[in-house]
Amino acid sequence: xxxxxxxxxxxxxxxxCLAFLSLFALVIILAGSIxxxxxxxxxxxxxxxxxxxxxxxxxxxxxxxxxALAASIPAAYLLxxxxxxxxxxxxxxxxxxxxxxxxxxxxxxxxxxxxxxxGVFIDNSIVKFVFEPPGIVLAQFSVISVLAxxxxxxxxxxxxxxxxxxARTLGHGELxxxxxxxxxxxxxxxxxxxxxxxxxxxxxxxxxxTLAGATRFKTETLPVAMFLxxxxxxxxxxxxxxxxxxxxTIAVLLIFRKIAYRGDIPY
Amino acid sequence: xxxxxxALKRISMDIADGECLALVGPNGSGKTTLLExxxxxxxxxxxxxxxxxxxxxxxxxxxxxxGYVPQDCLLFPHxxxxxxxxxxVSNRDVDSAAQVKEMxxxxxxxxxxxxxxxxxxxxxxxxxxxxxxxMMRPKILLxxxxxxAVDRPSRARLLGELRKSLDEIxxxxxxxxxYVTHDLADAQLMASQVAIINDGSIxxxxxxxxxxxTPSSTFVADFMGFNIIDGNVTAKEDGFWVxxxxxxxxxxxxxxxxxxxxxxxxxxxxxxxxxxERNIRKQNWRHCQCNVLEGSIVEMREIGSVAQISxxxxxxxxxxxxxxxVEELSLTVGRDIFAQFRASEVSLLHGQHVV
Numbered sequence: 001x002x003x004x005x006x007x008x009x010x011x012x013x014x015x016x017c018l019a020f021l022s023l024f025a026l027v028i029i030l031a032g033s034i035x036x037x038x039x040x041x042x043x044x045x046x047x048x049x050x051x052x053x054x055x056x057x058x059x060x061x062x063x064x065x066x067x068a069l070a071a072s073i074p075a076a077y078l079l080x081x082x083x084x085x086x087x088x089x090x091x092x093x094x095x096x097x098x099x100x101x102x103x104x105x106x107x108x109x110x111x112x113x114x115x116x117x118x119g120v121f122i123d124n125s126i127v128k129f130v131f132e133p134p135g136i137v138l139a140q141f142s143v144i145s146v147l148a149x150x151x152x153x154x155x156x157x158x159x160x161x162x163x164x165x166x167a168r169t170l171g172h173g174e175l176x177x178x179x180x181x182x183x184x185x186x187x188x189x190x191x192x193x194x195x196x197x198x199x200x201x202x203x204x205x206x207x208x209x210t211l212a213g214a215t216r217f218k219t220e221t222l223p224v225a226m227f228l229x230x231x232x233x234x235x236x237x238x239x240x241x242x243x244x245x246x247x248x249t250i251a252v253l254l255i256f257r258k259i260a261y262r263g264d265i266p267y
Numbered sequence: 268x269x270x271x272x273x274a275l276k277r278i279s280m281d282i283a284d285g286e287c288l289a290l291v292g293p294n295g296s297g298k299t300t301l302l303e304x305x306x307x308x309x310x311x312x313x314x315x316x317x318x319x320x321x322x323x324x325x326x327x328x329x330x331x332x333x334g335y336v337p338q339d340c341l342l343f344p345h346x347x348x349x350x351x352x353x354x355x356v357s358n359r360d361v362d363s364a365a366q367v368k369e370m371x372x373x374x375x376x377x378x379x380x381x382x383x384x385x386x387x388x389x390x391x392x393x394x395x396x397x398x399x400x401x402m403m404r405p406k407i408l409l410x411x412x413x414x415x416a417v418d419r420p421s422r423a424r425l426l427g428e429l430r431k432s433l434d435e436i437x438x439x440x441x442x443x444x445x446y447v448t449h450d451l452a453d454a455q456l457m458a459s460q461v462a463i464i465n466d467g468s469i470x471x472x473x474x475x476x477x478x479x480x481t482p483s484s485t486f487v488a489d490f491m492g493f494n495i496i497d498g499n500v501t502a503k504e505d506g507f508w509v510x511x512x513x514x515x516x517x518x519x520x521x522x523x524x525x526x527x528x529x530x531x532x533x534x535x536x537x538x539x540x541x542x543x544e545r546n547i548r549k550q551n552w553r554h555c556q557c558n559v560l561e562g563s564i565v566e567m568r569e570i571g572s573v574a575q576i577s578x579x580x581x582x583x584x585x586x587x588x589x590x591x592x593v594e595e596l597s598l599t600v601g602r603d604i605f606a607q608f609r610a611s612e613v614s615l616l617h618g619q620h621v622v
Contacts, residue, residue, distance in 0.1 A: 160341070162341055163343060165303075165306075166335065167343075168308070168329045169306050169308065169328045169331070169333055169334070169400075170399065170400075170402075171329050171355055172354075172358055173327070173329050180354070185344065
């Protein structure tokens with residue numbers, strides 16, 4: 001009792017909240033252990049279809065995260081630093097994909113590429129997105145890029161803009177100051193945003209299934225494979241895929257973390 | 268330059284090569300804003316900034332060759348000391364390592380190579396920031412309240428070192444510099460010229476002795492710590508105006524005054540001497556027109572070798588004199604004295620003092 005008093009009420013409440021939030025991950029593992037068994041897990045992992053889904057998910061999520069990062073770093077920087085007419089409107093506008101369910105986003109993209117002249121032209125003549133693997137990347141990108149902007153803007157907000165100004169008096173242009181001063185100072189936040197965006201892309205389902213469809217050995221990411229198993233009432237198979245997705249994500253996050261620590265990023 | 272309700276206006280200054288100008292003014296008067304305009308960090312709406320005869324008003328900061336050392340140094344936290352210094356030449360095709368080494372040796376910070384900027388003391392940070400600014404061979408150096416965060420004894424030592432370094436580098440590179448501060452003692456130590464800024468305007472600029480001799484406005488006189496006395500011009504005698512202040516007559520100098528006009532008489536505390544007799548005590552003043560006012564000592568405070576004294580001569584005056592002289596004259600609170608100051612040291616300014 002004495003020890004509890006020493007810890008303090010606030011610390012106890014904080015600890016309870018953290019434990020409660022950790023329960024979600026534990027529930028997934030628990031459900032997996034109930035509805036799955038080691039042999040089902042091994043056979044799922046060895047199946048050609050799941051291996052295809054793993055490779056496709058890793059590839060598309062990584063491409064989508066890289067593209068999202070490339071677009072959201074300058075966008076977040078601009079939103080943080082620049083003052084321009086209609087900035088509040090633009091700021092609100094780019095939040096829309098966060099508020100919409102991913103299925104709605106996928107539906108909007110599907111309508112754009114099938115029912116508008118520009119969309120049809122792009123889909124027919126430049127890159128085929130509808131029911132094709134590039135559609136997966138686009139769906140993931142549309143969901144995570146805004147998330148990345150939202151995560152990175154406060155990072156840039158927290159960096160004193162006078163560092164860039166000093167860099168400019170020292171002979172570096174606007175881009176040079178950004179690349180040599182602001183970006184290195186923002187690396188922790190940018191890295192964190194990149195990891196979260198990548199993890200979110202790994203689990204993206206709603207927009208993906210609507211735009212790219214759920215075709216086996218074609219647009220079948222791990223979440224889509226799980227959905228296909230669930231639609232056939234194959235709970236054991238679905239849970240095995242969930243556990244594979246979970247293990248994969250944890251493994252990659254740990255690798256990121258290791259890289260980050262080696263690079264002095266305390267993420 | 269406008270920033271909310273604040274604006275820089277009526278700014279006109281010239282700084283010659285190799286010269287150091289002290290820009291002094293109270294907090295919020297626009298000192299840093301003016302430096303940022305010169306550095307190109309802020310844009311001005313009208314007017315011109317010329318460096319070496321070249322109009323740089325619309326030039327990007329990276330093209331101006333203005334060395335800027337901000338108050339808080341702003342050393343890049345992700346770079347070590349030597350990489351901070353090398354930053355200015357990191358985009359040029361030069362042997363930066365040798366230059367950095369040379370600059371660090373000049374600044375006396377060679378031992379800090381490879382150190383993180385987070386581990387540095389206030390004085391070390393300023394030296395690194397100065398070395399970094401000088402690396403790009405600026406045409407003008409802007410120093411914004413260096414060492415303001417350093418304790419007073421250390422600051423005096425560091426300022427002495429900075430003055431020596433600046434003299435050396437100004438001579439070698441023909442470098443002009445602007446030193447911003449709100450501390451008059453620091454400003455006098457660092458610069459031969461002074462510009463006083465108030466509410467975004469330069470009130471007065473010129474050599475120290477001229478500003479101290481003839482402040483151009485009540486603000487300047489007040490800011491410089493002058494005694495400020497309200498009075499009326501009653502006559503002009505022997506080239507000096509006679510001003511009546513609470514029944515006492517003071518002689519002074521001023522431009523475009525008229526008899527009957529309300530004026531402010533400004534006298535520096537250091538220009539006033541005390542004597543126990545009416546006769547002029549200082550020998551070299553005996554041939555000058557001198558004001559002699561009878562009164563008594565109200566308050567006396569000794570700070571080191573200087574005594575700050577308040578006297579009542581029908582109105583209040585503050586003055587400073589050496590502690591040795593105070594002892595020699597046996598001055599104590601309540602003692603009757605004669606305040607003496609030359610008429611040429613009294614600046615008469617138009618208007619009335621608003622407190």
